[in-house]
Amino acid sequence: MNITVLGAGAWGTALAVHFAVHGHRTALWTRNPEHAAQMRLHRENRRYLPDVALPAQLSPHSELADALRGCELLLAVVPVAALRGCMEAVRGAGGAGIPVLAACKGFEPQSGLLPFQVLAQVLPDNGKTGVLSGPSFAQELARQLPCAVCLAGNDAAWIRALSAELNTAVMRLYANEDVVGVCVGGAVKNVMAIAAGLSDGLGLGMNARAALMTRGLAEMNRLAVAMGAQETTMMGLSGMGDLLLTCTGALSRNRQVGLALAQGQTLPQALAALRHVAEGVPAVAEVCRAARHYRIDMPVSQALFDLFEGRTAAADIAARLMRREPTGEHTRAPAQISEK
Numbered sequence: 186m187n188i189t190v191l192g193a194g195a196w197g198t199a200l201a202v203h204f205a206v207h208g209h210r211t212a213l214w215t216r217n218p219e220h221a222a223q224m225r226l227h228r229e230n231r232r233y234l235p236d237v238a239l240p241a242q243l244s245p246h247s248e249l250a251d252a253l254r255g256c257e258l259l260l261a262v263v264p265v266a267a268l269r270g271c272m273e274a275v276r277g278a279g280g281a282g283i284p285v286l287a288a289c290k291g292f293e294p295q296s297g298l299l300p301f302q303v304l305a306q307v308l309p310d311n312g313k314t315g316v317l318s319g320p321s322f323a324q325e326l327a328r329q330l331p332c333a334v335c336l337a338g339n340d341a342a343w344i345r346a347l348s349a350e351l352n353t354a355v356m357r358l359y360a361n362e363d364v365v366g367v368c369v370g371g372a373v374k375n376v377m378a379i380a381a382g383l384s385d386g387l388g389l390g391m392n393a394r395a396a397l398m399t400r401g402l403a404e405m406n407r408l409a410v411a412m413g414a415q416e417t418t419m420m421g422l423s424g425m426g427d428l429l430l431t432c433t434g435a436l437s438r439n440r441q442v443g444l445a446l447a448q449g450q451t452l453p454q455a456l457a458a459l460r461h462v463a464e465g466v467p468a469v470a471e472v473c474r475a476a477r478h479y480r481i482d483m484p485v486s487q488a489l490f491d492l493f494e495g496r497t498a499a500a501d502i503a504a505r506l507m508r509r510e511p512t513g514e515h516t517r518a519p520a521q522i523s524e525k
């Protein structure tokens with residue numbers, strides 16, 4: 186298959202390398218001509234995924250029209266904030282009819298839309314759109330270490346066929362019919378990974394991290410179900426699977442942000458040191474906005490939001506969460522989300 190990957194960051198490059206290694210002709214598009222030239226020269230993406238050789242089947246591009254030539258499947262792997270602009274550019278370049286999977290995780294800032302909803306808005310006449318999500322660090326996939334992720338979209342038969350066609354011994358693909366749940370899991374687990382990094386960085390212990398992850402899963406589930414997802418999806422790869430990986434894995438950028446905040450860095454300092462996107466940061470505000478809208482309680486997300494807004498200190502968050510009114514483990518507590 187001819188695959189075009191939009192976005193030559195860590196994840197876009199890892200996916201492009203993977204599909205090229207497994208026999209697909211792969212174009213990797215970056216908006217930056219100098220970046221494309223460097224990748225062609227060194228056969229490596231030194232800025233975003235160093236020490237991984239780009240296979241011969243992979244061609245770096247900065248001209249969108251070149252990258253789209255002969256394309257049979259588009260993978261959109263830019264930060265979710267850039268998804269709309271990228272897909273508008275694809276439409277402008279005559280690529281509106283190409284099937285597309287978004288592999289970004291988060292809510293579009295301000296609109297609060299999930300990646301599949303952005304695709305539906307920008308490409309309303311596009312026949313086939315979907316998402317790829319699940320526990321998957323770019324550095325591991327690029328080295329062809331095994332992982333399992335899921336695909337979901339607007340055409341269940343296409344998603345099933347695509348899962349079978351793209352499945353490899355390195356990346357096992359599961360078809361999922363709950364595109365809302367898959368997207369919400371991928372977005373909210375990043376918020377929980379920041380909280381887990383913060384907890385670990387403050388030395389709160391393994392008991393605290395287990396509690397945080399479990400109650401984080403409860404928050405993810407409440408929001409997902411309110412938005413129309415199935416509860417079972419949160420127990421799968423794009424829910425619990427990705428939550429486990431991102432809250433505990435040292436490679437997680439979101440977890441690293443939490444660790445940096447615990448050391449006393451400001452949010453801009455932590456993000457500057459990262460040099461990669463941490464989608465959990467903009468997602469915090471969108472998650473809390475959605476929680477207010479659906480009138481559900483998301484105390485971990487709200488505590489992070491208040492921290493980012495300067496309304497609470499990192500050192501006070503644990504006490505604030507622990508001292509809340511006791512409640513039943515599966516009680517649907519009324520929303521305690523602040524109005525700001």
Ligand SMILES: NC(=O)c1ccc[n+]([C@@H]2O[C@H](COP(=O)([O-])OP(=O)(O)OC[C@H]3O[C@@H](n4cnc5c(N)ncnc54)[C@H](O)[C@@H]3O)[C@@H](O)[C@H]2O)c1
Pocket residue numbers: 192193194195196197198215216233262263264265267270271288289290291321322323324460461462464
């Ligand atoms: N890195 C991972 O392990 C991983 C795994 C799964 C999913 N993801 C998701 O994939 C998405 C991309 O993450 P990443 O790790 O590749 O990020 P990254 O920070 O490594 O790279 C981001 C890339 O997007 C490009 N970009 C940013 N704004 C753009 C715009 N307006 N137009 C075109 N290109 C733009 C940047 O130039 C860069 O090449 C995120 O939503 C992330 O959550 C990442």
Ligand SMILES: O=P(O)(O)OC[C@H](O)CO
Pocket residue numbers: 290319320321322323375378427430431436437438439440462463464
């Ligand atoms: O490095 P993070 O925190 O953006 O997480 C990367 C992937 O989403 C893990 O599945």
